[in-house]
Amino acid sequence: MAKSSNQKLKLLYLMKMLLEKTDEENTMTINEMITELGRYDITAERKSIYDDLEALRSYGLDITARKSKTTDYFIASRVFELPELKLLVDAVQCSKFVTHKKSNELIKKIESLASSHQALSLHRQVYVSNRVKTINESIYYNVDRLHAAIAENKQVSFKYFDYDIKKEKVYRKSGNRYTVSPYGLSWDDENYYLVTFSNKYNDFTHYRVDRMSDIELCESSREPLPENELFNIAEYSKKVFNIFGGEEVTVKLQFDNSLVNAVVDRFGKEIMIGKLDDDCFYIWIKVAVSSTFFAWLSQFGAKVKILSPDAVIEKYKSNIHDILAQYE
Template sequence: MPRKEGQKQKLLVLLEILIRETDEKHPLSVPQLVEKLNERGIEAERKSVYGDLNTLNNLPGTPFEIVQLRGRGGGYYMTETLFELAELKLLVDAVYASKFITARKSKTLIDKLGQFTSRYRQAELDRKVLVSGRIKSTDEKILYTVDALHAAITAGQQVQFKYCDWNLQKKMAPRHGGRIYQVSPWVLVWENGNYYLIAYTEGRLKHYRVDKMQGVRQLPDTVREGAEEYAAFDVNTYMQQMFGMFNGPLKKVTLQCENRFAGAMIDRFGTGPILSPCGDGEHFTITVPIQVSPQFFGWVAGFGPGVAVAGPPEVRAEMKRTLDSLQDLYR
């Protein structure tokens, strides 16, 4: 008996049909499955499809299950795929919320994610999550920059790039006249909707905003430096110390806060620091390491009279100078 066309692909095509064309509300009968296989150029008989469904259900380590819905309008449908619908929705939300992924690339990624569920459920992924103040990037090269940095980190090699800032013409202009930066990359971190590279250079670990890095080039003949420094480096602590990712002198700062701001302090600094109640019963103090910068003073000022810098004296004095300069500005 001659072998029918497309038999080598039949199981894979049948699996794709079940993933994309079925769910608990949209089962397909065996005759319908035969028809859809025929539409894809694969000849099939009802008896063989029953056997194929049984084979797919008994594949070792399979993440899915094909269920038969009996009765009028019944048929077969896929209960699980590689991703649960809730997991896909979470990934879609992350793509929508990401500032560095362009609108066009966001749509492409979300369309690809939709291939992991039925076409009926795919419509539920069109969520368009609103993120306040979120401005999408217009530059897709950052995806390739991130990939190049990951490759260099994995290979343990250095990278070169130009570091840029926005100018008044709304273009990225290289700093320091186009100086080439050469650093040893160690880790990429995500903060406030942006990627940052933590790298070793000039005897210490520093961070660079990835979307401001242009022409990133991996250097195959180099060896990454700073292993000892990175071994003693705590990324989470480093990120907590900074505000708006601006560097500054590291100080142990004590804040005096109204009790109602306990949650705000825990959100910012975690549950590690001690909240020490004050004698008046209405305030507490918290002491945390801070890289003191204008952004830190702006964060404190945002709480109004509810949060004050209690010490050390030089940081409290700098906070006062900042407030005095703002008062002079608005007279």
């Protein structure tokens, strides 16, 4: 009875072995397929295998035959090619917001999209770098819930916490829940942030997703944006500089010509650039003035200068002075 039942699955097992065991560098003959099917207690004749291969081709599997001393068969193309899978593995491995445990689980699933031989080259990449990862395992599911709330136009409630020096959670608002209207998720500086809007404050704010817990979708709909207000998550992320807020101000900045790439990377190709002289250019940009904005400027040393407004110049000077004061 068991053998007869397996016999009905012959086509599925044949597809499984071709996907798992073959690629352009690794092939199977008809005799090898018959032997492999025998491991599943399935008997097959050569003619039936030929018919099955044609059925799988009709189904959409790209099965190619290569003739030499024998006729070898392999899967010639897949939904994802090997370079694409390597890119996905790298993205998962480099993602700070995905924990080590979840990274390994995702990479295993990505490996299953390749042949077992190709999967070895993907598996080796897991150990390429030892990056800092989030320690909040639930972020993977938090992101999914938040996407669902945005799609369904619902408010969400959650608890929000920080870590103390013992790396233990300390909940804000004494553990009371936040209720917000989610309008976007931004992946910035290797962290996920939820961007929300409040009618009470008539402004957007943001929360680190890995610092959120006990997320629930509410029955109530999101607070609507003001009339004619258009929300652009990319523009919002640019203004707040790595999602650290501050007073929004239009600033004129001077840069050495060698920093054009850095400016375009930060603000996009649409940024208007003006020539100051043969060595420098300037831009006008609306940013949230904060310590993070100043830190971004500081990395360029004397190759960047704030030209206006005076209030921002004074804040930057004060920021530098406070840092220097620690070493006096």
